[in-house]
Amino acid sequence: MAIGYLIKEGFSGFERAKLSMSAAIFTITVSLLLLSFFTILFLNANSVVESLRTRVEMEAFLRDDVQEADIQRLQEQLEALDGIASVRFVTKDEAAAIFKQEFGEDINRVLKFNPLPPSYKITLEPEFRTAMEAGAVAERVAELAGVEEVKYRRDLLEMLDSRVQTFLAITLGVGFFILVASLFLVANTIRLAIYSKRKIIQTMKLIGATRAFIRFPFILEGIVQGLLGGCIAAGVVYAVFEYLERWLTSQLQEFVRVDPLSYAVIIGAGAILGLLGSLVSVRRFIGESVTS
Numbered sequence: 001m002a003i004g005y006l007i008k009e010g011f012s013g014f015e016r017a018k019l020s021m022s023a024a025i026f027t028i029t030v031s032l033l034l035l036s037f038f039t040i041l042f043l044n045a046n047s048v049v050e051s052l053r054t055r056v057e058m059e060a061f062l063r064d065d066v067q068e069a070d071i072q073r074l075q076e077q078l079e080a081l082d083g084i085a086s087v088r089f090v091t092k093d094e095a096a097a098i099f100k101q102e103f104g105e106d107i108n109r110v111l112k113f114n115p116l117p118p119s120y121k122i123t124l125e126p127e128f129r130t131a132m133e134a135g136a137v138a139e140r141v142a143e144l145a146g147v148e149e150v151k152y153r154r155d156l157l158e159m160l161d162s163r164v165q166t167f168l169a170i171t172l173g174v175g176f177f178i179l180v181a182s183l184f185l186v187a188n189t190i191r192l193a194i195y196s197k198r199k200i201i202q203t204m205k206l207i208g209a210t211r212a213f214i215r216f217p218f219i220l221e222g223i224v225q226g227l228l229g230g231c232i233a234a235g236v237v238y239a240v241f242e243y244l245e246r247w248l249t250s251q252l253q254e255f256v257r258v259d260p261l262s263y264a265v266i267i268g269a270g271a272i273l274g275l276l277g278s279l280v281s282v283r284r285f286i287g288e289s290v291t292s
């Protein structure tokens with residue numbers, strides 16, 4: 001009977017104080033939208049960076065006098081090295097065809113011979129696509145007999161590493177600020193809603209109601225407010241990204257994506273935000289009213 005009454009009281013707040021409840025839901029919705037878009041921005045930026053890393057390919061150029069047996073041995077040695085995902089042998093003729101495709105000139109016709117050496121195009125494992133790890137792999141490849149030179153975009157990897165560290169520091173700082181500000185706003189908005197019911201709370205205390213009995217309806221209200229705010233925020237995020245995917249090019253659509261599970265996370269985060277806000281507000285307000 002008591003549980004049913006507490007649940008009924010928790011939902012009755014929406015009828016008694018529509019304005020304060022609406023303000024709390026609006027605050028939670030805006031807070032979740034800020035957190036959601038910021039998180040999605042960070043994840044998509046990270047996806048772009050990882051996409052750029054996958055385009056960094058290492059190439060090991062071989063000496064002109066390398067023999068067929070040495071080529072096979074080199075392939076086996078390269079495939080055995082840590083950090084190498086795959087290797088592909090490029091013959092002198094294939095190198096000339098690639099040169100013609102990229103620069104529009106037939107190097108055999110211009111120079112009357114092919115100066116391009118055979119090579120191995122090397123794809124690195126994802127965890128080795130940083131400047132430091134790729135540099136270590138390049139050093140090991142360069143030590144192999146028959147390898148003349150190793151080339152890769154170290155400058156690009158160093159730039160990405162530097163930018164990622166800076167971006168991560170900024171996003172963690174801004175994300176923490178948004179989270180704290182959101183919790184503060186939600187807690188204060190819910191506190192105002194609780195304050196509007198101060199006379200009811202005082203009456204309940206006078207008739208001997210326990211703190212837990214008084215707190216439960218407000219905590220339930222906070223959770224429901226969070227769920228409603230989360231649903232609205234999830235709906236807005238879905239609508240925004242549906243619109244973006246409709247108008248952006250197919251190339252950008254690869255990065256602007258929201259996993260379906262993210263919408264459940266947004267709704268769940270709303271419930272948690274409402275719960276934390278109501279816990280903070282109820283504890284502070286009821287504690288103050290007890291001493292007053």
